[in-house]
Amino acid sequence: MSTSNVRTPVRTRIAPSPTGFLHLGTARTALYSWAYARHHGGEFVLRIEDTDVARSTQDSVDQILASMAWLGLQHDEGPIYQMQRLDRYQQVIDQMIAAGTAYRCYCSPEELDAMREAQKARGEKTRYDGRWRPAPGKVLPAIPDGVKPVVRFANPPDGVVTWDDLVKGPISISNTEIDDLIIQRPDGVPTYNFAVVVDDLDMRITHVFRGDEHINNTPWQINIWHAIAAGAPLPNYGHCPIILGDDGLKLSKRRGAVSVTAYEDAGYLPEGMLNYLARLGWSHGDDELFSLEQMVQWFDGSHLAKSPAQWDPAKLAWVNAQHLKAADDGRLAGLVVTQLAKRGIAAAADARLAAMCALFKDRCSTTLELTDWLAMYFAPVTPSDEERAAHLTDAIRPALATLVAQLDAAAWDKAGIAAAMKATLTQHGLKMPQLAMPVRVLVCGRAQTPSVDAVLALFDKKMVAERLQSF
Template structure:
């Protein structure tokens, strides 16, 4: 048997974190088993489904690197197939027409609540029975599945173990609405049957749908897939993850400067693990993944952990790869990458300190753009009269350099320190503030090398003018 999994989002919103984790687990299990992964867009909710949401789902899956072997399939393009199966069930007596109006069903439901009875559709209720018997051919009706009334539905959940439902608590669910559109629980079964899905990995909110779907599989004579229901994801505060926790859309994480590798690595650990290992390559995830290692308990989202992982990947992935993602953020922040060093060089120098690509881009402006003011606190501390002589001497030596390397610039700083008999900080800090405009940067020699000779000279001169002006104002 070839293992076949699927991810089947509804395009009523963006691809969120919970959906992305479900997609990842389905993708990993298929890859681990040498099987196939199917992408299906469940767009039968015509009022709420939108093309922008479809586009966002496809963009999110592509950005995460979760490639699919089949699809994307769209349920709205399969209505003829669903109607064919509905007609088959009607002909076999496994489904029937229901003429009860919404108002009548609401009335029956209110009665059941008042009598403290199980609130459910009851085909044998006198009022519903009377409505169905009085109906004429051509009257508006929906189609309901004839659910078994005896026995139980038992399935062996790969995460939670055996789960059992009594058929007596399951009602005859609608499989085709009065307007002719098929319903979710029915379409899912037909799709999984037609597409040969062997394993359904999804959120625990679908557990109550599972027995209903199993009964439809059996009525169709279809193979029932294996089910695995993942626990929910909680926010940092222990409440169910929602928009109020910040970024819940996958592409919002892209916008906030996360690498897909960091988010994938983080998501896989939200419920699954392999010993104490925290960092996994995709190849390791595929090789090690198993459904029975997924936790039954809810997982709490920890933004600090995600930031730590993101910093790890910024530091350790190939600079060329990180630069390809950083370029988007440069464009988004309006920084012209052509007006400075290659982004690969920037990543190699600055990546160590950045937790996000947004941060990395923002901290890198001085490599690409000139500034007219120094950071007030840094200038007050380091661009004082005492810095004038070290800066002037460094300027003369820098202007005379014939080789522009970090090593030669380091030699300049050492020579100035030796000549003036001062410590490294007395030269390095004023130089750092002069050339970057602020008090923090990687090593000042490597920073100056990337900024470029012309800019470095101009900025040191600007710093000397700033000091002269400061002294003049003090008199």
């Protein structure tokens, strides 16, 4: 879509249902909507579609808001709650009934079931048969006592609904394929396909990015739009392909998906997650790694994929690792403090911890992995029996005793520690691995670390001596 054809001001929205966590597909849609608005200097609206009263919860709302905040996708308006707009929906319903574009239907669930079974028996497509739809000369059934009606949209009986999808190109669906859907339940609460149209109209939404499971809803929404706002320009719709899980099936809230906040808890960075999500359905040349600012600059609504993308945890880890390497060490220190606190370990996000992050972050994909490394500086370590047997032999004990003495007299920095180790090697006729490996096992709890002098320099000097003498 060329920038010259974009209606202004651009207004996009994300409208999650608070019936569970914000999952990855919705997060990707939020990213595209936010980036498109930012690219065009427009506005991004957060709407909470909470008309599923039985399943909507405040916990879900809180989780959605927390997820959006963590991702850094700040909204310009909202959150707007549909259940606070019931008077507005009723106003539109009344106008539609008066105009003949909606009508009350008194069918019971049993009648509807019987209707569908009869249609199946005749080999017909199951659909509402319009028995309560007014028409010239038509005699409607008697209104049953004590039955609260639903309100149905009087969908056009013929013609074709066509729109030029931002992702999939021109799409056409015949009105004969869709029926008179319910737009208001007996309790007065509107249904999704009606409320979303009123909201998009009132909120002046110009572009709607969403999952392609909504394609079949779009003809109803376009027809309702024309019924309540004839002549008003429709939003531009862009239906993004689904995200597939490892098993090739749809990744959804009900099957296999993980909440956005779970990835925060697992130590992913928001910029890593956003970078990965962006590439699940969009590309900018061969660029694999980019910042959010770069995406805003590039995301003009073009280059959106038509085919489903597959979730790849290994690729996500790689992308996050690159962002972790580039992250500010002081910021990482703060994230590690939070992770340590979950393990009951108190630490301060000071210059020393930032230096630890700088030393170890190249080895990690997440701040959780980084915390796994840095916990050794704050809590006791327990080397494995295999590493103790391989590296902690009686033959190395005299050299370790010498090293303790050398370190006690050394300047406590990388150069001083390196000099103390060199002197110990010379005195005992050893090569570096013969000394460095047991030192790592005793002090760090593992045989593999970055340069041992750099690692030890960040420890408390007394702690190093105590651990070397624990052998």
